[in-house]
């Protein structure tokens with residue numbers, strides 16, 4: 001098969017943009033790793049890039065399917081740009097559709113949908129500007145404050161946990177001034193952090209779970225922040241499967257699948273949770289375009305610990321997408 005790869009490469013922030021503005025974009029090593037898996041499986045690959053480059057290349061290139069990694073640039077619908085164009089042109093692609101990709105980028109919308117499916121998620125408020133902040137938010141401190149539609153911990157720092165109204169006001173000012181978008185303020189869940197990988201469609205299942213544990217400091221205050229993600233080798237330990245009771249693991253797995261289905265994710269997603277003081281998993285957010293760098297991506301790190309080769313993960317995503325589009329080729333899902 002001839003497989004196009006859509007992607008946006010990391011670049012250096014310019015002018016007065018926040019230093020993490022391109023944090024979620026891919027490195028060339030990720031594209032090379034995926035290309036190499038697809039080529040080794042006998043496919044031909046074509047680099048389509050992202051943004052305007054993608055528009056030009058997709059109009060001038062014949063492909064059977066697109067492996068979509070494009071994070072896009074812009075507001076909360078940016079991840080929907082490439083899939084929308086592909087739908088317009090009738091070209092199949094891997095992963096979720098524009099609605100799911102836009103929905104899951106907006107953390108407030110995501111939590112409303114996932115919460116309505118019966119999955120626990122921390123109580124929250126969306127604050128669009130400084131005027132919408134008042135002392136009576138109806139939330140219990142400590143709180144965490146995050147940009148409403150970012151990923152890769154953009155806008156989430158070591159000090160994003162706030163203990164009182166003064167701290168919240170200060171952090172809200174910083175966030176709105178730096179990122180120019182609404183903030184999600186939610187109750188801080190002090191327990192263990194676990195991320196779950198889900199794969200498939202009608203056969204959707206959890207392929208693994210991984211605990212993200214701080215090497216330094218107390219678990220209860222831990223934030224998997226921008227600083228920690230950039231310095232993960234020093235600051236965190238990844239444990240898979242998570243050392244939790246089988247009851248908690250079952251609850252996590254059930255919640256991850258419920259969230260995946262409620263958000264109508266396709267082919268692949270990674271879902272983040274914290275365990276509450278009540279021992280129950282609380283859903284934080286969903287990543288239907290999870291980082292796939294073979295060395296640094298949470299999902300690739302997790303499946304390696306589970307004994308699943310990287311190539312198998314990538315090919316399973318492809319084969320699930322082929323099967324969904326009723327395309328032939330060795331479309332047997334592996335994991």
Ligand SMILES: Nc1ncnc2c1ncn2[C@@H]1O[C@H](COP(=O)(O)OP(=O)(O)OP(=O)(O)O)[C@@H](O)[C@H]1O
Pocket residue numbers: 122144146150151152153154156186187188189190193222223224225272274284285287
């Ligand atoms: N309600 C919460 N309680 C405790 N910690 C939280 C909460 N929300 C977020 N965090 C911490 O902040 C981190 C980043 O938050 P979140 O996963 O929402 O951001 P993200 O930028 O979308 O992440 P990703 O890199 O997975 O895309 C979490 O991994 C967790 O450590």
Ligand SMILES: [Mg+2]
Pocket residue numbers: 272285
């Ligand atoms: Mg996350």
